[in-house]
Amino acid sequence: xxxxxxxxxxxxxxxxxxxxxxxxxxxxxxxxxxYGKAVEISKKLDEVRELLKKRLSVDKGDIIFxxxxxxxxxxxxxxxxxxxxxxxxxxxxxxPSVYNVAKALEQEGHIVHIIPLGKNGQVDYxxxxxxxxxxxxxxxxxxxxxxxxxxxxxKRIKAHRDRLSPKxxxxxxxVQAFCKIPFSLNDLGIDLYTISAHKFHGPKGVGALYVKxxxxxxxxxxxxxxxxxxxxxxxxxxxxxxxxxxxxxIDTEKNLEKVKRLNSIFKHAISGVDGIEYIExxxxxxxxxxxxxxxxxxxxxxxxxxxxxxxxxxxxAKKAGNRVLQSMGYSAEKIKSSIRVSFNAYLDEEDVAYxxxxxxxxxxxxxxxxx
Amino acid sequence: MRTILLRFGELYLKGNNRNIFESILIExxxxxxxxxxxxxxKTFGRYVISDYDEQRESEIVxxxxxxxxxxxxxxxxxxxxxxxxxxxxxKKINLGKKTFKVVVKRADKTFPMTSMELAxxxxxxxxxxxxxxxxxxxxxxxxxxxxxxxxxxxxxxxxSISCQGGLPLGxxxxxxxxxxxxxxxxxxxxxxxxxxxxxxxLHFHSYPYTSERAKEKVITLxxxxxxxxxxxxxxxxxxxxxxxxIHMHCAPEFMIxxxxxxxxxxxxxxxxxxxxxxIVTGESxxxxxxxxxxSMTVTNSVVKELPVLRPCIAMDKEEIMQVAKNIxxxxxxxxxxxxxxxxxxxxxxVIKPTIERAEKEEKKLDxxxxxxxxxxxxxxxxxxxx
Numbered sequence: 167x168x169x170x171x172x173x174x175x176x177x178x179x180x181x182x183x184x185x186x187x188x189x190x191x192x193x194x195x196x197x198x199x200x201y202g203k204a205v206e207i208s209k210k211l212d213e214v215r216e217l218l219k220k221r222l223s224v225d226k227g228d229i230i231f232x233x234x235x236x237x238x239x240x241x242x243x244x245x246x247x248x249x250x251x252x253x254x255x256x257x258x259x260x261x262p263s264v265y266n267v268a269k270a271l272e273q274e275g276h277i278v279h280i281i282p283l284g285k286n287g288q289v290d291y292x293x294x295x296x297x298x299x300x301x302x303x304x305x306x307x308x309x310x311x312x313x314x315x316x317x318x319x320x321k322r323i324k325a326h327r328d329r330l331s332p333k334x335x336x337x338x339x340x341v342q343a344f345c346k347i348p349f350s351l352n353d354l355g356i357d358l359y360t361i362s363a364h365k366f367h368g369p370k371g372v373g374a375l376y377v378k379x380x381x382x383x384x385x386x387x388x389x390x391x392x393x394x395x396x397x398x399x400x401x402x403x404x405x406x407x408x409x410x411x412x413x414x415x416i417d418t419e420k421n422l423e424k425v426k427r428l429n430s431i432f433k434h435a436i437s438g439v440d441g442i443e444y445i446e447x448x449x450x451x452x453x454x455x456x457x458x459x460x461x462x463x464x465x466x467x468x469x470x471x472x473x474x475x476x477x478x479x480x481x482x483a484k485k486a487g488n489r490v491l492q493s494m495g496y497s498a499e500k501i502k503s504s505i506r507v508s509f510n511a512y513l514d515e516e517d518v519a520y521x522x523x524x525x526x527x528x529x530x531x532x533x534x535x536x537x
Numbered sequence: 538m539r540t541i542l543l544r545f546g547e548l549y550l551k552g553n554n555r556n557i558f559e560s561i562l563i564e565x566x567x568x569x570x571x572x573x574x575x576x577x578x579k580t581f582g583r584y585v586i587s588d589y590d591e592q593r594e595s596e597i598v599x600x601x602x603x604x605x606x607x608x609x610x611x612x613x614x615x616x617x618x619x620x621x622x623x624x625x626x627x628k629k630i631n632l633g634k635k636t637f638k639v640v641v642k643r644a645d646k647t648f649p650m651t652s653m654e655l656a657x658x659x660x661x662x663x664x665x666x667x668x669x670x671x672x673x674x675x676x677x678x679x680x681x682x683x684x685x686x687x688x689x690x691x692x693x694x695x696x697s698i699s700c701q702g703g704l705p706l707g708x709x710x711x712x713x714x715x716x717x718x719x720x721x722x723x724x725x726x727x728x729x730x731x732x733x734x735x736x737x738x739l740h741f742h743s744y745p746y747t748s749e750r751a752k753e754k755v756i757t758l759x760x761x762x763x764x765x766x767x768x769x770x771x772x773x774x775x776x777x778x779x780x781x782x783i784h785m786h787c788a789p790e791f792m793i794x795x796x797x798x799x800x801x802x803x804x805x806x807x808x809x810x811x812x813x814x815x816i817v818t819g820e821s822x823x824x825x826x827x828x829x830x831x832s833m834t835v836t837n838s839v840v841k842e843l844p845v846l847r848p849c850i851a852m853d854k855e856e857i858m859q860v861a862k863n864i865x866x867x868x869x870x871x872x873x874x875x876x877x878x879x880x881x882x883x884x885x886x887v888i889k890p891t892i893e894r895a896e897k898e899e900k901k902l903d904x905x906x907x908x909x910x911x912x913x914x915x916x917x918x919x920x921x922x923x
Contacts, residue, residue, distance in 0.1 A: 464880075467745035535781050536881075 171476035173508035186408035223350035235362035236263035238375040252303035257289040258493035287316030302331035309343035315452030363409035372405030421511035435522025546608030562705035606705035613694035636673035704733030712815035721819030728848035741776035751874040763922030775914035
C-alpha cells in the first residue's frame with residue numbers, strides 16, 4: 167500500500183517515537199513542578215521554542231505550544247478579537263479550523279469579510295485590498311492550501327496591510343508550509359503563525375502558535391496559567407519533544423527537491439490520459455486532480471488496497487461539497503470527481519510512479535463500469 | 538420488601554394459546570435481565586420481580602421497559618396480605634402537602650374487608666401520618682394503590698410506568714428486515730418486533746460506490762435495534778455487480794424498480810434457505826417513487842410465497858422520525874453516508890411502472906446469475922445489544 171495522503175497526516179519518524187517514549191515513560195515530569203527534574207523539562211521546552219523560532223527564521227516573539235493546529239488557529243483568531251466595531255478578513259480557502267471560527271464570529275455580530283479565491287487557488291489579492299481599512303483587526307490567510315497546494319503571496323498581503331490597515335494583525339495558518347517549503351517569518355512580517363506536528367512526521371495532538379507580540383493576544387482557555395497564561399493545561403511534553411525531533415530531522419530544501427521530483431514522476435505517470443486534469447498550484451507536496459465521469463470518493467475506495475489518496479480536507483471529508491474548489495470556479499460535477507494526492511519526501515520514486523499508473527488503471531476501469 | 542410488579546396487556550386475548558405466549562414472555566424477561574440477581578414469580582395476571590439489588594433498580598427497570606409484551610410496571614412494596622402489615626406500609630408513605638386517594642383491588646376475595654372499606658380506612662391512616670395532605674378522589678396528585686393478590690401478598694404502589702406493549706418477541710416467528718441505513722427501515726424493524734416477530738436483517742452494500750462507513754452505520758443501527766430485539770443476525774450482501782449490470786443494460790428510469798425486484802428475490806432466497814417467514818421493509822406509501830402502489834406491485838410480484846410486511850406504510854415521515862428518535866436510531870440514520878439506493882440514481886425514476894415493462898427490462902440481464910453471485914458475497918455479522 168502506497169500512502170499518498172500526507173496532507174491529512176504523515177507517519178511519525180521512528181526516532182521521534184523513541185523521543186516520545188522517553189518523555190512519556192522516563193522523563194515524564196510535569197514542567198510546572200518545583201523540583202530539579204521538572205525544571206530540566208521546562209528548560210527543554212524552552213530549547214524547543216528556540217528551535218522552532220530558528221526554523222521559522224524569526225528573532226523576536228514567542229512560541230506557545232498547543233494541542234494542534236485547530237487550537238492554534240482558534241487561539242490566534244479568538245485571542246485577537248476585541249470588542250467594538252472591528253473587522254476581520256479571511257479567505258474562502260481556509261481550513262475549517264479557521265473558516266468555522268470566522269463563521270462563528272459573523273454569527274456573534276462581528277464584521278467578517280470572506281475573500282474568494284482566484285482560479286489558481288490563491289486568495290484574490292485585489293479583493294483583500296478592497297476590504298482593508300483602519301478598522302481591520304485581523305487578516306487570516308493560509309500559507310499553503312491543504313486542498314490544492316496553492317501558495318498565497320503573504321508578502322503581497324502584508325504590503326496591503328501595512329498601507330491600509332497598519333493596526334491589523336496578520337495570522338497565517340502554516341500547517342502545509344512549515345518544514346515543507348522554505349520561508350522566513352522575518353521577511354514575511356507575520357504576527358501569528360500556526361504549525362502542526364503530525365503534518366511533518368511528528369505526533370498528533372501537538373502544535374504551536376508563533377506570536378510576534380503577546381500583548382495583542384488574549385487567552386481563550388483558562389486554568390493553571392501554563393504557556394505564559396496563553397494556553398493553560400499541562401504541556402504535552404512527550405509530544406513537544408517528539409515534534410522537535412521531527413523538525414530537527416527534516417532538511418526542508420533537500421526534501422523539497424525530492425518532492426518536486428516525485429511530483430513530476432507522478433504527473434508523468436498520469437499524463438496523456440483523457441479525462442484526468444490537475445491544478446498546477448504551487449507546493450509540489452499537493453496535487454488536486456479530477457477524473458471526468460467518475461466519483462472521486464468511489465475511485466478513492468476502489469484504489470485503496472494499492473494506493474491511499476485523499477478527498478481534500480480529511481477533517482471535513484464526511485461532509486458533502488467542497489467550498490475551496492467551488493470558490494475556484496469548479497463545477498459541482500468536477501468537484502465530485504476530484505481527489506487529492508499528497509506526498510512526503512521519503513517515498514520511493516518507483517512507488518510513486520506505480521501509484522500513478524494504478525490510479526489511471528482503476529480510473530479507466532471504473533469509468534467503463536459507470537459509463 | 539421492594540418489588541417490581543409487571544403487567545401484561547394483550548395476552549389476555551389469546552385464549553388457549555395464552556400459555557405459549559406467556560412462556561415466551563417470561564423467557565424474554567429472564568433473558569433481558571441476564572446478569573442481574575433477582576427472583577421471578579407469577580401471581581394471576583401479574584409477574585413480580587423481587588430480591589434484586591436495589592442499587593440496580595433503575596437499570597433493571599430500564600431493561601424491562603424494552604421488553605415487548607409488557608404493558609406497564611410499578612415499583613411496589615410487598616407485604617403480607619393482612620390489615621396490620623398493609624397499614625404499617627401505608628403509614629410510611631410521605632406525601633407532604635399533596636392530595637391523594639387510596640384505590641384498593643382485591644383479587645383475593647377472602648380478605649376480610651371489602652375494597653371500599655379498606656380504601657376508606659387506609660385513607661384515614663394516610664391522613665393521620667401526613668398532617669398536611671388532603672383527600673381528592675377526583676383529581677388526586679398521588680394515587681395510592683393497594684393490590685391484594687391470590688398469593689396472600691399485598692402490593693402497595695403509587696404509580697404505573699407504561700412499557701412497550703405489543704406481543705412477546707418471537708411469538709410471531711421470525712422474518713427478514715431489509716435494513717438500508719435510512720430512517721425508516723430501523724423503525725419498521727422495531728414496529729414489527731413489537732408485534733412479536735423476531736428479525737434478522739439484510740443489508741445491501743455497493744462497495745466501492747458506498748463506503749465502509751455506510752456499512753458500519755448499518756451495524757450501529759442493528760445494534761441499537763438489539764436493545765429491543767436482543768440479537769440480530771445481519772446478512773450483508775454486495776450489490777455492486779447487480780447495480781453495474783442494471784446501469785449498463787437497462788433503461789435508467791427503471792434502475793430502482795429493478796434493483797428492488799432483485800433485492801426482493803435475494804431476500805426471499807435467504808428467507809427460504811434459513812426458514813424465515815416473511816420479508817419486512819420500511820416502505821411508506823408515496824414517500825418516494827419506488828413506494829407508490831404501482832411500484833410496490835411491481836417489486837412485490839417477484840416474491841412468490843412470502844408475505845411482505847410494511848409496518849411504516851401508513852405513517853407520515855414526521856411520525857416515523859419520532860419513533861426513530863424514541864428508539865435512538867435517528868441520529869445514526871441521518872449520518873450522511875451514501876447507501877446503495879443513492880448511487881446510480883436516475884434523474885427521473887419511473888413512478889408508475891408495470892410488471893410487463895419491468896420484465897422486459899429484466900430480459901436484458903441474467904437475473905439468476907446476478908442473484909446467485911450476490912448471495913455468494915454474503916457475510917454474516919451476529920449482533921447483540923450488550
